Amino acid sequence: MSQTHLQKQCAGFLNTPPLWQKEQFGIKQFEFPKIDWSTFQPKAISERIRLGHQMEHVFKQLVEHSEAYEILLHNLPIKDGNRTIGEIDFVLKNTQTRQLIHVELTYKFYIINPEISEPIHQLMGPNRRDMFFTKMEKIKNDQFQLLHSHEGSKALHNKDIDHTKILHQACYKAQLFDPYRSNPVNIRPLNTECFTGYWLRFEDFKTADFKSFEFYIPFKAQWVIEPHEDVQWTSHFETLMDINLRMLKENTPMVWMKTSETEFEKFFVVWW
Structure with missing residues (x-):
């Protein structure tokens, strides 16, 4: 992956708006820190890994470049015996307040299907296999709760992290595509800037x-x-x-x- 492409990919990630502002659906949106773009030099990212994993590396590099957060862990697998039951994307520490924040990262491309009546169910992947509502529910009910399970809290304890002191947030960025030549689509409370x-x-x-x-x-x-x-x-x-x-x-x-x-x-x- 060329340095020029890396720069464009990181800029594309950073400039993609969050799918919602502040808190919606019981999920608080991670507020991205300011990045000094003039001094940022991205490190190589493998093209062989899927796009979602590439975005994790982009997120990690950008957060490391900011002075707002320290990354305590990244991609921590949670196991029940030999079986992996989940993974924690990131745990950050705010360098000013010392607050611990668990961040689940999601970067999606959704088309809007107006044939479905409820706006929240209209967002789906371009191959119709990836539904926003399903992903959002999984973050809230599974991925956030994983840290407080017996296995999750034990894995965090082994990293000297107290699961009861962690706030949960999502960095949920998305690009949205509405139907060709359609009237404006109502997607509120989602972010129309997407x-x-x-x-x-x-x-x-x-x-x-x-x-x-x-x-x-x-x-x-x-x-x-x-x-x-x-x-x-x-x-x-x-x-x-x-x-x-x-x-x-x-x-x-x-x-x-x-x-x-x-x-x-x-x-x-x-x-x-």
Whole structure:
């Protein structure tokens, strides 16, 4: 992974808004500390690990660079005998107040499906396998409670951390994509600043609306970053052929579209 891509990935993570502000659904949102970007030099992150794990490394490096928190532990597996029953993402210590904070990190890409009536249930992964409501409930009912289980409190005690002194928070960042040419979608109490693009079906992408533009299909590690000029752009026809193969494999690609030398759009072409 090049240094330029690392910088763009870290900037993309940092600039992605939280999915909600302050506290919602009984989950307090982690307030990211100020980062001195001029002195930040990201360390290498393996491209072989999945995007969620890459984001953990980005989070870790950014928090370490700030002076607001000390990282006490990261990715601590919790075991029941030989069986791993869960993992604690981060425990931080506020360097001013000394308060301990357990942070569960989540970075997601959600499309909004207005066919579902309840806004909180409308958010789903582009392949329809990843539901926001399910993830949010898991954080609150499973991952937060793990620290206070017998196995979790014992693992923390072995690290000289008292589980009763810990506050629970989530760093839950997301990019949202509403339906192509739709009316504004109501997602409150979620953060409307998370909207970053749109989604459409393959039949829509075949239309004349898109024929005059150039396209790029980013790798998963590039999904986080802002679209930019410095990639290999292809014609609408070439992109159609590429996307058609992905549709057959039931895989939803993200697509960047160049509308001018300095303006870009991004969207998902869903297979379903």
